[in-house]
Amino acid sequence: MSSLNSWLLLVIFLGCAAAIWIAGITLSDTTDVLSQRLRLGSALGGVILLAIATNLPEIAITAGAALAHQLDVAVGNILGGIALQTVVLVVLDAAGVRPRKPLTYLAASLTLLLEGALVVALLLVVVMSTQLPASLIAVRLTPGAALIAVLWGLGLLLLRRAGNGLPWHEGGSAPDSQDRPKGHSKTTKEQQATQRGVGTGRAALVFGVAAAVTLVAGVFIERSGEELFGRFGMSGVLFGATVLAAATALPELSTGLTSTRLGDYQLAISDIFGGNAFLPVLFLFATVLSGQAVLPRAHHSDIYLTALGGLLTIVYMIGLVFRPQRQYARMGVDSIAVLLLYSIGITGLAFIAA
Template sequence: MDLSALSLPVLLAIFIVAAVAIWLAGIKLSDTTDILSSRLGLGEALGGAIILAVVTNLPEIAITVSAALKGDLGIAIGNILGGIAIQTVVLVILDAFGLGKSGTLSFKAASIPLILEALSVVTILAVVVLGHQLPASLIYFHIPPASLLIVIIWMVSLWLVNKANKDLPWKEQGQAPDSQKEAKGHAKDKKDQQAKAKSTGKVTMLFLLCALVTLVAGVALEESGDAIAKEIHMGGVVFGATVLALATSLPEISTGLTSVKMGDYKMAMSDIFGGNAFLPVLFLIAALLSGKAPLPQAQNTDIYLTSLAILLTVIYICGMIFRPRKLFLNMGADSLLVLIIYLLGVGGLLVIAH
């Protein structure tokens, strides 16, 4: 669809309506995913890590597919890598507005499996930087080696995290003392109990409907966002990494706030790290559809965002190790540092993008 002929107010209206649709559909997607994973016994690895990572990132999937089919991967690359940075900042929102003054998110959620999840994000992003250095001609059957390696690392990390959650040779399975009292993922069972009057068939239909709404809204976001960026003379990379990335992160915000409000702090952090580890997997989809290696096409701004995402993730790894208790502006010291560095990072992005 070509929206370039529309006026700026109309484009903004489309963008806002699409963002609201993604927010509302994202809430239902999270709820129905948790209910189905609980009823069908899918387990945390499949139901929690894979399915939820896919459904909460449906807007990014729609944007990547749309951009790849058009052969213009610039905004998709910026959205994926910028999305990882801004989804990490979602943890700041959960810490400040989800917990309030009851404590800090990293103190309540800290565990070795969560640290392992965060390390998988750092590892995958390191491969993104490596893949950027490879020649664009290094691609076989529409499969670039770096994009394939990212998928392999993601799958291995899922196995390691699943194993760590079940059989970790540490005291209390690597769970920090005085963290959340109920087991990680207990919010899923509570949602299932609250929806016990609804049949599995109805829940499945609602899940599919919300997934469709999210996909359509994701395409509308990408198309209207691209047109808005041109109208206001804002670089596609900067727009994709900030405004568009924030809009497509709405499902993560809604799911995370729900988990935090239900006292499942570990799942809230796990969903963010799991989604961040999944996003670079979309580079393989982009390569298969476009026939081009995405990572060598990444701009200096994209690699800058990748480095920023690594830095923000490392801060939260340190936060889960040291578990700060003291609140600053209603959040932990790690969240405050992440917020400051992200804002400074966006300022740096604006400088190098011009």
């Protein structure tokens, strides 16, 4: 990539971003169809399949960086991706909600609060793991990365139990929220696919092709983007946390817009929180591939991004409790707060990375 001129690198970067966007929409649709056809539904298999599908760009970037032993951009992309994917909810609130009410008002439920709490808990373990010595590794495993994966699995089990019903009024869903159950948009997509004559085999083939496109585009968008923006003086951490994180968040944006368009507001927030909970698990993936203790090598900027992601998640958790009804510039007050905090946070990151 270093031998290419800047204009060609820009074309490659934008082309890969477009490929990720288009493939992300296809992945979202086929994932929902396969989940319904294979009776995965809201079970663990369906949750894991969706988490992997929407985070394929991050998986590709993490794998490439780990094998090349260049982990700075991968770590920044994972932790910056959590913060930026939370900001995707701002876009969904402003552009995807009908009727005109804040997203957290329509989606409020105790299950979503538990999902947000899982994200925050995993981020706290990330911070703790950065303080362990890098020598604490055996058979390509570190205690921190392994604990994150275990907690993620336990969290999914608790969320599955919560999804079957909570001992609260209306099963933990707030009154005057969305009138149809969470996940109804998946059934709608499957029915539309059936009407078009799309069989399970064809859906699986399309899923595989879209996944391959996303993986390849993820590798090239990281390589071209790092070289391009590095020429403009942008550090690897800042690039990974902003430009690269925004490009790789496109599948989550397309998935969320589809869910909100179909009135499945709880699923839109759940997909974002679920993807954010999955991203720290990639540290285990990076550790196994690289044979290095990744988290103990985290920089101050990485810990800073971890705290920023947790802070933005907590703001939306508060919004799910207080359920603001008024909108400003088509956004709830919680979305405005998240947008301001993210802007301030990224500004502060520029000083740390400098």
